[in-house]
Amino acid sequence: AQSVTQLDSQVPVFEEAPVELRCNYSSSVSVYLFWYVQYPNQGLQLLLKYLSGSTLVESINGFEAEFNKSQTSFHLRKPSVHISDTAEYFCAVSEFGSYKLSFGAGTTVTVRA
């Protein structure tokens, strides 16, 4: 069965500093991987996804994630964060052919000036 572990529950970071959010998944078959962001009092929005091809995927607002099959990881990074990046971030996995998306517990990123 598919599952996701986000290794950090809270990540405080200063504005313009880099940030990395760690995500490991477990599955016995091939998977699709997603990162979602949730701003306060809102629903989740897709940040980026890995389907196939290049293992490095990017979002339009400067985030990137790298799929590492051997380490079963899909860590999210941003080289320089803004105050507006303060949010909760969720890693999610779906096995090929599955109807279900499994989420990690989430990582709260707080960006301070």
Next chain:
Amino acid sequence: NAGVTQTPKFRVLKTGQSMTLLCAQDMNHEYMYWYRQDPGMGLRLIHYSVGEGTTAKGEVPDGYNVSRLKKQNFLLGLESAAPSQTSVYFCASSSGATGAGSPLHFGNGTRLTVT
């Protein structure tokens, strides 16, 4: 350009009361889902539907029922609310299966408190 709309946004119930949460999507998506979000536990799938007239159980279905009578609507019912059902409920939809790479589109959530 509404996307996924959930009603109501907030609700307070007494133990034993019943209620229905409504989810509507205007993207002609086949798949719809109900999740609950609890602190430190991420989102857990309650029920889902792969098309009009179909429903299936997710990870935490006990105490909930669902119906998908129309393609655009997915209803979540609580027949006898319990304090353990205090949570934020999210509806989502997708054009295809997540296992085919389709991402979910989420509503803004319903915050339910059961006293």
